[in-house]
Amino acid sequence: MNLTLSLSRAIAVFPEREAVVDGQFAATYQQLGERVSALCHALLGMNVVTGEVVGIIAPNGHEFLEAYYACAVLGLVLNPINFRLSAREIGGILEDSDARILVAHTDFTNLVVDSIAQPFALKLKEIVWFGSGQRTQLEACAHDYENLIAGNAGKQLPECAVEGSDLAHLYYTSGTTGKSKGVMLTQENVTFHALASVAELSLTDSDTWAHIGPMFHLLDAWAVFACTWAGARHTFAPYFKADEVLLLIEQQKVTITALVPTMLNAMLNEPDIEKRDLTSLRLLLTAGSPIAPEVVKKAVNIFGCDYWQFYGMTETSPFLTISKPKAHMANWSTDRLLNVVSRTGRTFIGVELKIVRPDGSEVEHNDRDVGEIIVRGPSVTQGYWRQPAATANAIENGWLHTGDLAVIDEEGYVNIVDRKKDMIITGGENVYSTEVEYVLYEHPSIVECAVFGIPDDQWGETVKAVVVPKPGVKISEGELIAFVKERLASYKAPRSIEFAEELPKTGSGKIYKKGLREKYWQSLERQVH
């Protein structure tokens, strides 16, 4: 089993179907196959060996898709790099992965140069540049992406002799949970997940997918393989800009895409949204972090299409649940269905999922008992690149421990209440940050918010919120705290609220809670040590 199955079938069954539209660039599946083939031969010309790591740092675009496939065909391990990381972090990744080849867009020339200048022992020998920006002379041999494609045109796709157990991707997890680790995904992990996604989402050759979430992240990258397999069409937003994304959906008649809630929120707050014809959308997905029911309500009203939530992680290729309703819910009221789709979701096809107490027993399906989500299945990672201790820590008896705390209802729909590490314990009471955030999102003046615990001598921790109000709107700390207390137990309400113009985000666009929390905890550490 390997990823090439998806490309070879698209070429065989949908050769004339438009595969890719990327600004002025367009290609059928036949043509995409030819470009992937040329890129394969270019890489073979650099004497690549099965299993070696190829880095890529680039915005969303057809070259990213081509790189995913060329590496898959040759059995190379693609390592997509988060371009929001610092040069030092990227240097660390390049050292850890042993990448000899880097595919890089000129938007990141300086970042690449600075990464290489870091005091790491890099094996980097070849850089394949694309983009119209400036390229800097470096010690590594420079290639031009399009020259390589042109120079290897007309060659047959190399015979794929890749096994399911061969490594396909190396994703370094974003910094929300400590030191960056390389998540290893095999060809089988990703292939199986792609097929499962075609099944769960009924992807077909009438679909057009918009790559809006960054392709270096699994929020979006799984769709490279799933949508190709189904013969769907790929379109791209190089970077997330709410107004441009809305225009892309209109112009390319996008039928389906996946966003992080912060992106969806930004789009819903975009004044232009009313002007756009978004009727082509059949299904809008969000993933990456829990979403406030209030935001779902707004989205369903404005987009007028189906909305489902996904939950997953890099370690699981990524999806573990989906909030797709069941057949027998067809005649439920809109409000009741809205509650279903706003949940984290039910088990994704191909996954085994349990919510367990610390002693390993499963919690009741009563929507109240909180446990940790543990999972297993063909799309779950074998572990972390060269980190056996981290692997052993995450995977116990074949079950991956997600670190996410959740409840499950009698229909089997999971709802995440918090990251294990984000749960606040104040005066001996557990407070789940999402619950407080959801209430804040109900306030009409709030664009974004984050709730977390800060150290407190008396209570251990107290609840803190950072809130982004709508531009030009004034709200007081007291008013907001009162708003929460009207809706939740007093101890769950923030003790203090900070106002900000924006919140820090991770590479995939999620709110970076760790960054917000750090300053409070650092001062504590200084106090303690």
Added chain:
Amino acid sequence: MNLTLSLSRAIAVFPEREAVVDGQFAATYQQLGERVSALCHALLGMNVVTGEVVGIIAPNGHEFLEAYYACAVLGLVLNPINFRLSAREIGGILEDSDARILVAHTDFTNLVVDSIAQPFALKLKEIVWFGSGQRTQLEACAHDYENLIAGNAGKQLPECAVEGSDLAHLYYTSGTTGKSKGVMLTQENVTFHALASVAELSLTDSDTWAHIGPMFHLLDAWAVFACTWAGARHTFAPYFKADEVLLLIEQQKVTITALVPTMLNAMLNEPDIEKRDLTSLRLLLTAGSPIAPEVVKKAVNIFGCDYWQFYGMTETSPFLTISKPKAHMANWSTDRLLNVVSRTGRTFIGVELKIVRPDGSEVEHNDRDVGEIIVRGPSVTQGYWRQPAATANAIENGWLHTGDLAVIDEEGYVNIVDRKKDMIITGGENVYSTEVEYVLYEHPSIVECAVFGIPDDQWGETVKAVVVPKPGVKISEGELIAFVKERLASYKAPRSIEFAEELPKTGSGKIYKKGLREKYWQSLERQVH
């Protein structure tokens, strides 16, 4: 990767959904899981060892489904036995497979007794009986299926420690192509195929599948796993009877099923068909042998639902193509679409398929050049049980040679023109039997027909037809030959036509051409030797 994934998800996500309705018997997925669990523990009580073969001989029903799953969970190899075989053939299979346990329905008590009485070295030690018929005292230890279930009630489903590469099924191929061989299918073969089927057919928890084709055959058995995974409902026709099957569709509101063309033909010729409400059907599939476009036309008119053709073989779990139209064909005329769905179909998701000339090069996509279909992919068998020579003969460089001759059109839709062994060479000209059969099916008086070559001193072979006319209708040989000659080149028309009341069928219900042909070739052999 293993088949238990499909059951455990159905139990987790659809516990209250009706899983099985079989006459008076009904069970939710929760209850089905409990019965499978009990059967597992019953088998463990017989000291089963991973990898050992369990035979089953039974009509369609929930027990068959339970046996498929119990063996899958325990890593046992289920060997479904064709109950239309002779006692001698079944004895041969039981010897070849080394089965120690046999699950048997009392409809086949005599057949089981006679099989065991054959001069083979059997390892059979335990027989699990079900059904209300008579049971005969045998040397092997007799168990009662329902007693075993009751005696092991309330036990947890055993932890499944089965790998994708473990053997799951052993299907002995029906006798159309020489000595019976045990086709080995792994857990990965069947699991991957099930997921691919959910994707291609958009199976969901709103579907009801009717097991009409025999569950000992892959025409139907794949649906055990695919439909369970999707949370669909299983209903059963114990044996194929056209009138009863039509009633089942009406009463159980069946949404989807797969038939062999001979079954469909029988249903279309059933006088009761007009009385039945068949509106629940959303998709009718046929597979197992090519279908005359004339029959498809009739079926689409009468059933009023989508119709797609499947092509596959036991060695490939089974499906290789599907005649599902592409998105851009949505505005094609009914007639043009009818031509598409009447073809053998385009490559099934997860399969790699080529049509090659004897030198291995691919034929043009011009719907004219004939080549052999070769395939590869995760659902393709590793080979035949204890028959390395047969395996090496069928699989070359990783590609399984199907022995089916086909053309392919510019949209990538394959059409099978004949079995390699069935192609007729008359006076140096190739005649593909299906082409002649399709023309005969256009004649309003014909119910069924088969065309094959018979030995001829002058021409090498000549074209022979055996025809079943409608009851009470008289047609002459000359009239039918003239009918064909008006539509095809003269050399393709039958030289002689035999009339029959029915045609012999294989275990899955396909027309048994080899049986028809034998008498002509046997007389030749007598002449020659």
